[in-house]
Amino acid sequence: MKDNQFHTSFSKETWERFxxxxxxxxxxxxxxxxxxxxxxxxxxxxxxxADAYKAYSDISAPVFQKLGGxxxxxxxxxxxxxxPQLDVWDIAFIAEYPSVQSFxxxxxxxxxREAMSHRQAAVLDSRLVRFSADANGTSFAG
Numbered sequence: 782m783k784d785n786q787f788h789t790s791f792s793k794e795t796w797e798r799f800x801x802x803x804x805x806x807x808x809x810x811x812x813x814x815x816x817x818x819x820x821x822x823x824x825x826x827x828x829x830x831a832d833a834y835k836a837y838s839d840i841s842a843p844v845f846q847k848l849g850g851x852x853x854x855x856x857x858x859x860x861x862x863x864x865p866q867l868d869v870w871d872i873a874f875i876a877e878y879p880s881v882q883s884f885x886x887x888x889x890x891x892x893x894r895e896a897m898s899h900r901q902a903a904v905l906d907s908r909l910v911r912f913s914a915d916a917n918g919t920s921f922a923g
Contacts, residue, residue: 787906803881813908814872820902834904840896849879
């Protein structure tokens with residue numbers, strides 16, 4: 782059973798702040814996902830968390846791509862160097878969207894909204910962090 786200490790969606794207040802922070806140019810969204818062992822569908826159907834997340838991905842990917850989204854980095858968890866040792870993420874990636882509006886459009890899309898039921902069933906805990914897409918460099922300070 783999912784606990785209130787876990788995070789699976791954003792609050793209404795955060796959503797309003799996201800929409801209000803319009804600007805030109807791409808955004809990067811850091812996604813950290815911890816899956817449920819067994820998916821928790823509201824209708825009680827049985828599925829593994831990984832299978833439910835794959836269903837979410839399969840349904841939502843064409844919408845994401847049509848809006849100009851792409852995955853710019855994906856990686857697998859190896860070792861927590863700094864932070865709680867039990868914070869292990871099953872899935873980690875950075876998605877790039879051409880604009881704030883393209884992310885908003887994705888969430889309004891009927892096909893994407895259908896896919897969300899699978900994501901909600903699959904995800905035990907997550908982090909979604911919006912970043913600007915700044916220039917690459919050779920130093921940590923930019």
